[in-house]
Amino acid sequence: MVINPTPYEALQWALEIAGSQSALARKIGLSQAAVWKWVQSSKRVPAEFVLRVEAATGVPRHHLRPDIYPADLGPSPDWPAGHGHERAAAVVPLHQPHTPNRSAAA
Template sequence: MSPYEAFQAAIVAANGQTAFGRIIGVSQQRVWNWLQAGKHLPADYVLAAEAGTGISRHLLRPDIYPIPAEAE
């Protein structure tokens, strides 16, 4: 799963862009803008997204949170 797909999965897990925005503390419009631009979730929001949706930080931003070697 790509980081963008993980971002989309987190939105689905939250039951939509509005609910996801509430979880991470931003507006639905901002979430929509990130999606339309094809961006992955900004780093500042990854931990809140993981806590609120159950989608792993390792999937959302593997560039920042790589999977630990012992878990592979």
């Protein structure tokens, strides 16, 4: 693999690692036709699937979509294996609704 691949080259790399369009599609929960469309039309992984492709193939997100994940942000975090669905449980909301303490009222 080249040092600074284009997003299309990174997509091709992910396909080689997965084995085929069908294999990658199965690993990330999509149809082969959806992956075919990336290869034929957009020439890159859609933003909403970058993390799934990274988890399934090991191709870094900053190679798949450098416009969204610049390489100068450092290495990708070491996520658990899988399709990324288990990560959602670890997300902590930044804003908690305020619930007044009724016992403190005069």
